[in-house]
Amino acid sequence: AQATAREQRLGRQEERLHGLEMERRRLHNLIQELKGNIRVFCRVRPLLPEEEERQKGLEHLRFPPEDNKALVLSRPEESHVGRDRRGDIRYDFSFDRVFPPAASQQEIFEEIALLVQVRGGKTPQIPL
Numbered sequence: 001a002q003a004t005a006r007e008q009r010l011g012r013q014e015e016r017l018h019g020l021e022m023e024r025r026r027l028h029n030l031i032q033e034l035k036g037n038i039r040v041f042c043r044v045r046p047l048l049p050e051e052e053e054r055q056k057g058l059e060h061l062r063f064p065p066e067d068n069k070a071l072v073l074s075r076p077e078e079s080h081v082g083r084d085r086r087g088d089i090r091y092d093f094s095f096d097r098v099f100p101p102a103a104s105q106q107e108i109f110e111e112i113a114l115l116v117q118v119r120g121g122k123t124p125q126i127p128l
Contacts, residue, residue: 039096041099042095042097043098043108044058046101068097070095071093072090072091075088077089
């Protein structure tokens, strides 16, 4: 009798949990719709060994630590008249989220997990 009561309580809790998950998805989708449905993420992958040999790392890219939505690209500006270096030309980019080369797959998945849902056969799907 006690086991049956526990199973019934567990079943009710599972139903409640399912209902709450469906409500969370509905509210999430509503928020996404209100914000606009397009998200732009930027992931800068680590350099491959052969790329490291050709260039000196990723010193032309900067990831502001205080802003995980920004990426700064800079390159030296050279004078067209002579070989003078005038400084760096700076390009500021803004995304919904920027992942630097050190970002792990887990970190990226955690960020996009609410946007991608897996059902049954492990096929990612966009929430409805």
